[in-house]
Amino acid sequence: MRILIVAETNGSQLSEKTLPAIAFAQQVAPNDFHILAIGHSLQGIETLTGYGAQTVWTADDPRLAKPTAEAYAPVIAHLARTLGATLIAGTTTTFSRDLLARVAGLMDAPMLSDIISLTSQNGKWLAKRPIYSANLIGTFEVEGNPVVLTVRGPAWGKPEPKGNSSPVQSAELPSDIPTRTEWLSLQGGGGGRPDLTQARVVVSGGRPLRDPETFEKYIGGLADALGGAVGATRAAVDAGIAPNELQVGQTGKTVAPELYIAVAVSGSVQHLAGMKDSKVIVAINIDPEAPIFQVADYGLVADLYEVVPPLIEALKQR
Ligand SMILES: Cc1cc2nc3c(=O)[nH]c(=O)nc-3n(C[C@H](O)[C@H](O)[C@H](O)COP(=O)(O)OP(=O)(O)OC[C@H]3O[C@@H](n4cnc5c(N)ncnc54)[C@H](O)[C@@H]3O)c2cc1C
Numbered sequence: 001m002r003i004l005i006v007a008e009t010n011g012s013q014l015s016e017k018t019l020p021a022i023a024f025a026q027q028v029a030p031n032d033f034h035i036l037a038i039g040h041s042l043q044g045i046e047t048l049t050g051y052g053a054q055t056v057w058t059a060d061d062p063r064l065a066k067p068t069a070e071a072y073a074p075v076i077a078h079l080a081r082t083l084g085a086t087l088i089a090g091t092t093t094t095f096s097r098d099l100l101a102r103v104a105g106l107m108d109a110p111m112l113s114d115i116i117s118l119t120s121q122n123g124k125w126l127a128k129r130p131i132y133s134a135n136l137i138g139t140f141e142v143e144g145n146p147v148v149l150t151v152r153g154p155a156w157g158k159p160e161p162k163g164n165s166s167p168v169q170s171a172e173l174p175s176d177i178p179t180r181t182e183w184l185s186l187q188g189g190g191g192g193r194p195d196l197t198q199a200r201v202v203v204s205g206g207r208p209l210r211d212p213e214t215f216e217k218y219i220g221g222l223a224d225a226l227g228g229a230v231g232a233t234r235a236a237v238d239a240g241i242a243p244n245e246l247q248v249g250q251t252g253k254t255v256a257p258e259l260y261i262a263v264a265v266s267g268s269v270q271h272l273a274g275m276k277d278s279k280v281i282v283a284i285n286i287d288p289e290a291p292i293f294q295v296a297d298y299g300l301v302a303d304l305y306e307v308v309p310p311l312i313e314a315l316k317q318r
Contacts, residue, residue: 026051055169056166088147092150116129267294281298
C-alpha cells in the first residue's frame, strides 16, 4: 500500500491544514507515504519533511501559482500514477473537497470524504464517516485502485514528528496543465485572525447579532480578546450578518478547537455537526431551553448585549 498525501497550499505557502492528513498516513501506511505540494515559488517545504514521508514532492511551476482544481488535479493524477499510489488523500477542507473530487474523476477512482477511520478487509477498504449531520457513523465498503479520500481533521489530529528528514524531489509535470480557469481574487481570509479550522479558540455568533457591525463588535471583539477565530451560524450568514466563509456546521466548516463559545446560537443539529467535537463548549443564550445547552460544558443564561461587553473588558484587563 502506498499513500499520496496532497498538501494544502495557497499557491506559494503551505497550510497547517495538511497535518491531519499526514497523521492519517502515519497510521495507515507508516512506511510508505509520500507528500505532494503544488504551487509556484513554494515556501516552507521543510515543514513537511519531519514526519517520516518517503519523499516530499514539489510541483513548482508558474502555471500552478494559483490553486485551481483544474490545474492541480492532473499534476496529482500524474504523480499518483507514476508512484502507483493506492490511496490519495487530503484533509477535509474546501481546497481538498474541490480538488480531490476532480482527481477522482480524472482517474476514474472511487472517492470517500470526511473519513474518521480506515481498515482493509479481503482486498476492500472499510471506512467510517459521520452521516446525517454527524448524528450517525456510517461504515462504507469501497473497492478500487486508487481510492481517493478526504480525512476529517479532528479525528486524526496532529502527526508525530519523526527524527529523520524526508528527501525533497521535483515531481514530473503532466504534458498538459489546463489553464482555462482563471483565478480572479480571494475574499475573506479572517482579517488577520487565526484560521477558523485551526484556531485554539472559536467564538461563534447567531442570528440575533442583527447586522455586520454588531456582529463584529460583540463576536469579533470577544474573539480578539481571546486571540481566537470567528464563526457564525448559517442563519447569521443567510441574514447577511456574517460572511459565508465563517459558517460552522453541516454545510459550513468543521471545527474542533479547545474552546468554542456559542453566543446566541440555538444549537440546531446542523450547527452542532460542525462543532460538537470541540473540547470545551461554552454557550451564552437568553433561552434556558435552547438546545445548545445540551452539548455545552458551561452555560450562561443571559442577554448577550449585557454580558459580552463586560466579558471583553475583563479579558482585556488580564
Ligand atoms: C440542509 C440544512 C443545512 C444547514 N446547515 C447549517 C450549518 O452548516 N450551520 C448552521 O449553523 N446552520 C445550518 N442550518 C440551519 C439550522 O437549521 C438553523 O436554522 C441555524 O443553525 C440557526 O441559527 P441561529 O442559532 O443563529 O438562529 P436561531 O435559531 O434564530 O437561534 C438564535 C438563538 O439566539 C438566542 N438569543 C436571541 N436573542 C438573544 C440575546 N439577546 N442574547 C443571547 N441569546 C439570544 C435565542 O434564544 C436562540 O436560541 C442548516 C439547515 C438546513 C436545512
